[in-house]
Amino acid sequence: MADPYQPTHRTTLRRLPGRAAYDRETVHAILDEALVAHLAVMTDLGPRIVPTTYARVDEVVYVHGSAANHLLRSAASEVETCMAVTLLDGLVLARSAFHHSMNYRSAVVYGWARRVTDEGEKRAALDAIVDHVVPGRTLEARPPTDAELRATLVLALPLVEVSAKVRTGGPIDDEADLGWPAWAGVIPVSLVPGAPVPV
């Protein structure tokens, strides 16, 4: 875990480089906490994004969809992929409009996705996606049948070209604005579960 991801031309943060993180612990923590990723691919019709569930297993991120899903099918073999995961942590209210900001933790993964064909890896990936949402859930749920497995496309995106970006703390106003009569600070936000609704 000690060795960081190697920064590349694409993952090197030029603006506010102090917000960049390349260590595996930070990246893994973001990927493990978030529930939705946005996956971008280039198609003949321009760039496309889809929101998707996913799971990290060691140094691989798995996403899944219908075997008929056109975007995932392209991502499986033909085109390069970029995946982003963003956790919003707070609204940062400065005294100046200009210095308003957000506290967040985001991770971006670049790479070519691999279609998972090995049945064992495919089952493990699907289990990981379900357990990512509710840990231990696959111990209770009815496991996938062979037909369900065939109807599902699973892609593996290796964690090789990866970076994280993190902003924490309060607003950073200019010295001259510190007397401006507006409340300044952070409104923390978090994704909170409500009472479960059984069916």
Add this chain to the structure above:
Amino acid sequence: MADPYQPTHRTTLRRLPGRAAYDRETVHAILDEALVAHLAVMTDLGPRIVPTTYARVDEVVYVHGSAANHLLRSAASEVETCMAVTLLDGLVLARSAFHHSMNYRSAVVYGWARRVTDEGEKRAALDAIVDHVVPGRTLEARPPTDAELRATLVLALPLVEVSAKVRTGGPIDDEADLGWPAWAGVIPVSLVPGAPVPV
């Protein structure tokens, strides 16, 4: 408001078309509630995504960033853009692993972004971005100076090729699984503000 966005080849949902929505009210409500968008552009180095704040004003979405921001500069003039906004509403636990799902509302916008050069439009766009996070905030905060305005790049993405996708309700298990001994239902989730932390 009554006329819907015209579905195009790209925005027509082929799988689960019942989840698609093209009416302006649904799309506007999603764009107005979410706080973070993911913006994808194609670059010489492959697809890239950035999370960003934004605001909707009528039939335009505005995003902003540093005038030196390479990705936004490309998006301003050279490349096509795709923007996605996703609100996670619930974790859908089915009795079968296969039918696990999420309740969500997402909107996707395709198009070519326009760089905002008119000062009045630029100020209004930046105000809208601040007020999107905390309504009325621009009445209190110190407005942007001319220098701050010059240091900021604002892009306008017209709401023309747009669609929404919405899943609501409980899990849809196969008849044969209804006796499976696992809890099934929905765990609602929502982004909740905590106690403000002044500086």
